[in-house]
Amino acid sequence: MRLNEYARKIAVTLLLEGLKAVDPQRLILERVKVEEGVLRAGGREQDVRNGVYVVALGKAAGEMARAVEELLGELVRAGVAAVPRGSPRVELRRVRVIEAGHPYPDEGSLEAARLALKLAQAARQEKLPLLVLISGGGSALMEMPAPGLTLDDLRRTTELLLKAGATIDEINAVRKHLSAVKGGQLAAAAHPSPVLSLVISDVVGDRLDVIASGPTSPDPTTYSDARSVLERYGLLDKVPQAVLKVLEEGRKGERPETPKPGDPRLEGVANVVIGNNMTALLAMEAYARRMGLNAVVLSSMIQGEAREAAKFLAAIALEVKRSSVPVAPPAAVICGGETVV
Known part of the structure; x- marks a missing residue:
């Protein structure tokens, strides 16, 4: 078995161990x-x-x-x-x-x-x-849906926010108030x-x-935060009128927060x-050590563009090979998080 095939087999094995650790x-x-x-x-x-x-x-x-x-x-x-x-x-x-x-x-x-x-x-x-x-x-x-709204109102609003590139925090601020x-x-x-x-x-x-x-x-x-999100992305004239009505009533104190x-x-x-993610990573680290690898969990909080994260991880792999940092070969550097494509 060629080296890259062997390394891939190890990686898949570790991944499966991580998944087993977070089995519900x-x-x-x-x-x-x-x-x-x-x-x-x-x-x-x-x-x-x-x-x-x-x-x-x-x-x-x-x-x-x-x-x-x-x-x-x-x-x-x-x-x-x-x-x-x-x-x-x-x-x-x-x-x-x-x-x-x-x-x-x-x-x-x-x-x-x-x-x-x-x-x-x-x-x-x-x-x-x-x-x-x-x-x-x-x-x-x-x-x-909050009183006065339909599922279609919620779906339409969420779709618009996603297409506009709103963050998860911004989307949550809106949909919690709907x-x-x-x-x-x-x-x-x-x-x-x-x-x-x-x-x-x-x-x-x-x-x-x-x-x-x-x-x-x-x-x-707050309701005001939710309305500000819609305003920030130019969606005030695109979301259903019933959504604006609910947010405005909330801002005026006519609806409970x-x-x-x-x-x-x-x-x-x-x-x-x-x-959580760390549960899986620690299980992978422990199994890698049992396989005789020098293993380390680097982070459970990798975020950003997938291609940029890949460049970072490749740089870590080169560092391990050239200077044995953060661990010496044969090594398993384990990371988790959530990247976007």
């Missing part, structure tokens, strides 16, 4: 424990002896919900899992699986959000905890019942307000990241 079921079963009716995760504890309601959203929602059912059994009163349309079928006993649209919300997204809010309200009324399972893609898979579930609103619907969110992060830096648009995290942005940091409705909320 594995993460839940390894990092979440239930003993005598108490659920423990990431240093947090939640009494579930009287039962729990479950809401799962994102590309990993089905597998996460299946693992939770395995852990909690009949303690799961009811639940919903919003998964991408066309996903492998997941058979669940107490959690209803709903296929929904991605990257744009559809009627399935609406149905999933409607049931999620119903479950949050049931948790509040029965004084039971709400367990929320969050993974990437959840923003589109579970959506409830939604009834994003930006901490799902958690607020369950108040004062406790809410525990288990999160698999697909976002560089693990920002909870960004992952799936933060349904259980406070939103630091999304929950902000310190909002009492989020006092009983705990968000625990159970898996």
